[in-house]
Amino acid sequence: MLNPSEIDALFDPDLPAPAHWEQQYPARQMPAGAEVTRFCPSPTGHAHIGGIHVAAIDSAIAHQSGGLYFVRIEDTDQAREVEGAVDRFDRAFRHFDVASDETDATGLYGPYTQSRRARIYQTYVRELMRQGRAYPCFATKDELEALRADQLAKKLPSGYYGQWAPWRDADDDAVRDQLAASVPYVVRFRSPGTDAGRIVFTDRIRGSIEMDDNRADTVILKTSDRPLRLPTYHLAHAVDDHLMGVTVVIRGDEWLSSVPVHHQLFDALGFPRIPYAHIAPLMKQEGKTRRKLSKRKDPEADVEFYAQAGYPTEAVLYYLRGLANGRLAEMPLDQALREPVRLEECGVTGALVDLAKLEDICANHVATLPGTTVLERVKEWAKAYDLPLAEVLQAEEGLALRAIAVERDGFDNPRKDLRMWSNFRTHYGFFFQQLFVPVADPADxxxxxxxxxxxxxxxxxxxxxxxxxxxxxxxxxxxxxxxxxxxxxxxxxxxxxxxxxxxxxxxxxxxxxxxxxxxxxxxxxxxxxxxxxxxxxxxxxxxxxxxx
The missing domain is CATH 1.10.10.350 (Arc Repressor Mutant, subunit A)
Structure with missing residues (x-):
């Protein structure tokens, strides 16, 4: 094992000790029972409606308990970052009323972007290395591929462990030689290794879960040959959720298998474990089978699809709440948006996204809105997506209100052809001279x-x-x-x-x-x-x- 001075030499000499960050981010003073939640998108593409689904649950759990909810951008995978993705996230969060309660301008626990928290993570990586709980690994991509191929050939679980972890217990002089030659390296967390057994933990959605403990030495700090040394999600979320006072981590169930290593990291860092709640993904029916809703295959997976079509925001949120807790789908919209979301009522299998059902919900909701509200919402939508329509509605407000009133005002069963704001031109556009082309051909x-x-x-x-x-x-x-x-x-x-x-x-x-x-x-x-x-x-x- 490298001595403390050799370990410290791998980091900025001005790097603070963990106590500095604990002081900078003191425990939040919250009412009893108040939850602090976070939603952490990765800016590697378009905002997914499944992300809004999770964010809405995060927001509800926090706010109904008198707590708070924040958004933290997890941009440590900078090679895959898509330009403009963060701005798209911001628009989507505002559109669906799940914008962060705290920002860099207003919050005391920022920065709320992980790439700006690099020094914090390095402090804790250095601390783990000092304790012998982390070490440098110089294995190249080709060497790692060869190790995985050997495991595959022997029908063994893949991972960096046992005889396939060559730098775990490497000779100290060999490590010093690599460092002296400036060979790029990553830092790996030292797991219990092959001695790891079974663990049991409680998920706030799924209840008691038992699984194999982690025995692989996971990368926690990325390669040293980049100017900005960033951590992997595994370390970053543990450090951030601790320092930022999160009380429950609500995230997609793709992370369920990572709970063992995350618990090991919390323990090694000396942090109390934070409860997890793993949300099942939104699904799509395809023939007789269901599959995950895909950003690559399904237009309705993209949040912009809903904004562009003009689905009423509150109707979409109501629908998503109903997917989270079935009892909410049985309530009127206004009531369901006020009622609490309960993690224990979230399903463990993915809910099916049914656009036909969503459109029916939208139609029923729009039919209850006053004409003035409908007009304002259509105008707001049109300013972003149909400027000629917006100009017509601005010039012809009186006519627009009379048109909206047709078969709505005073009718026990009002018309329900307006499901999305983009429907307005189709169903109401003929009322306006500027939008209507008279039918002049008698052979039409x-x-x-x-x-x-x-x-x-x-x-x-x-x-x-x-x-x-x-x-x-x-x-x-x-x-x-x-x-x-x-x-x-x-x-x-x-x-x-x-x-x-x-x-x-x-x-x-x-x-x-x-x-x-x-x-x-x-x-x-x-x-x-x-x-x-x-x-x-x-x-x-x-x-x-x-x-x-």
Whole structure:
């Protein structure tokens, strides 16, 4: 083992002792029972909806207990870091209301980015080396590959242990020779090795778990040939969660198998163990099987998918809460967002993300919102994703509110075609002259095969007698009268009984008028559409097809 002075020479001579950091980050003064949680994304790609799922649980567990929640960027894997990823995370956290309670500007336990905490980690690595609990390893990538190949050939567990850990008990002079020659090295944690047995611990979601203890010597400090020596996640999270006062670590279950080495690190560092709660990943149905929701394969895995489509934020959060705790999915949205999330109720198998179900939730929620709220939310979304629509809504607020009110205000069963804010242009855009293209071609396929001259004559005759009548039946009688004059049957049934006798039924006639007024074969009640458009605009649209 290297002597203390040789170990200290591997580090900055001004590196503080552990007591310095303990003093700089004193124990938090929190109310009894208050939880401190953290969400720690790695900026190696797009924000994943599964990350928002975990962050929302983190935030809920902290806030409902009177505690606090913070975001810590785990950027120690700088080779894989994607430019702009941190900014995307910030936008996503704000969008889904899981922004950090503490930041570098406001918190006392920062920096909240791991690459800026390098000196802290080096202090503790040096301390582990002084205690003989860590050592330098000079094995090259090729040598490590050869060790793994030998283990594979012998059908043994892979890892750096036993006879496959050549630098664990290397001769001190051999270590000094490598250091003198400036051979790059990593620092490994000294595990119990092959003497490791079994351990039992309690996961706050999964209960009591028993598994093999760790026997591999895990890398805790990355290679010395880089200017900024950063730790691996294993050491960094143990140091940070201790110093930053975390009371429960809520993270993805891909880390469950690492609990043994993490407990060993907490013990070696002299830190009290922090409870873990491992969240199952979000899943996707693919045929008869389920698989993890993938950023590479599934658009809905990317948080930006939800923002761009304009899913109402509170509806998505409600849906995610329901995936975490099934009882919350049975409650009304407002209640579910107030009720506590319980770790012990989180499932141990991944919940299925069902976009159809989410859209139904969104539609039901939007139907309960006042028109003014809907308009403000659509405008907010459009400013980011559909600027021409935003400009129209700003100029035509009165018309927009009247359009939103159609088949909503005063209806026991309000329309639910608006599921996402991006639907607005499709379902409401025809109300606005700036967004609507009048249907001028009488042979347009939307007329369902009616003869062009019949379409034109239908439009002309309705124009000649058109009146802006409030009563729905009276308004529709205008179409009935014109249809009868042009030999349309008074019902689909009558037409079906003798199709050669008529040019169509009242259904086809009214559908043609619907297309002229809305550009679509589906719309709210025509008399309500006409009342919202106003007589002048109704006439302009009816006239478009007959002037060809």
């Amino acid at each position: 396929p939307r007329f369902g095969g009616l003869a062009p001259d019949v379409v034109q004559e239908l439009s002309r005759r309705l124009l000649d007698r058109y009146q802006a009548i409030e009563d729905g039946d009276a308004w529709f009688n205008q179409i009935r009268a014109v249809s009868a004059e042009l030999n349309f049957a008074d019902s689909a049934r009558t037409y079906k009984q003798n199709p050669d006798k008529y040019v169509g039924s009242i259904k086809e006639a009214s559908q043609a008028i619907r297309v002229l007024l809305t550009g679509s074969t589906r719309s709210p009640a025509l008399h309500l559409v006409a009342a919202t458009l106003g007589e002048a605009e109704v006439r302009r649209r009816l006239d478009a097809v007959r002037t060809v």
